[in-house]
Amino acid sequence: MNLRELNLKETKEDLINSFRKDTLIIHTIHTVDILNSSMNKLIANLRERYSYYNIKDSKIPDSELFLKEVEKFNEGALSVKLGKRDLKSMSELLNEINSLKNLKESQRRYMENMMKEVCPNLLETAGDIIGAKLIELGGSLKNLAEMPSSKIQVLGAEKALFRHLIKKAKAPKFGVIFNHESISKAENKGKAARQLASKISIAVKKDYFKNK
């Protein structure tokens, strides 16, 4: 093996070693986000179209229940305004929404499996969605492990943080961790956020330095 080949081989190995699973986790939480927002937009759109068929059902606040109602609609009960063609087009839309929902679930499972390997402690402390979003916002597991817990606490609340720094508005109490149930259920949300952020900070450090 000559010098050039050796060089190539080493570069290749370096590249492979520099590849981190957390990058895949970041891409996958991105996929989940896109699927989520696409679904929500299509559901809102279906509501508008369905309102010409049955205005009452189109306003069911819970999306799951609404979709179930739409699934039930039978062609026997054609409205005066809509014909078969209109209903067929809506039912195609409904099918796609369901298919997006299934894909979202399977992408979440895939992401969770990766997290079980790379950051089991983070996964357990923060959950799959919040955990993955924290990695995304931090940029990598490494960055997150080197971050003070006070910063983890407000990750995802950058706008509010800038308002605080520049305009002397109140400091934000939480970023993406806000959706964690230990906070949404707590009475003193500020305290709960501080506690959760500190737990997450320890978990991430465990996850990251275990593999070093």
Next chain:
Amino acid sequence: MNLRELNLKETKEDLINSFRKDTLIIHTIHTVDILNSSMNKLIANLRERYSYYNIKDSKIPDSELFLKEVEKFNEGALSVKLGKRDLKSMSELLNEINSLKNLKESQRRYMENMMKEVCPNLLETAGDIIGAKLIELGGSLKNLAEMPSSKIQVLGAEKALFRHLIKKAKAPKFGVIFNHESISKAENKGKAARQLASKISIAVKKDYFKNK
């Protein structure tokens, strides 16, 4: 039939008559737009994920070609970085993108069929997408029929129009009609836009007043 029943009946009929197919067209172009942007976001996401498998193919500029390459990837050629699970997850994503594409096509056909009934002349002059977007921007076929052709010309360029009115920037030459091939191919785009807008204006008036 007593007075109350008569009243109810009339109100019901009024409601039905006030329902306009153009509203459905507006909702459907909305569906098409959502599907389009969801697809584009998912393709960009797939490109990022696929780049760990094959960085060269992930940069193919044409989306159609890129998706075809991804379809070809065989599990025999597993990369060092990605395992079967990663590829399976990507191939699920690919399937969803294809399914969104098919739905978009069928929703476009549905919309085109409605336009053939409600506004065949607009459809022929502007095409399905631009025609439907003009109805959406105008709010209804009626509004569009009562609109001067100079306004049709800049529908969808509201921001540029405001810049023109307030900051004395140049007047915009076209809004959504810009994507029409008679303009993108023309040398004098301003003139082509004026001509197209005037043709569209005549077509919409024909469509709308025919049914009056």
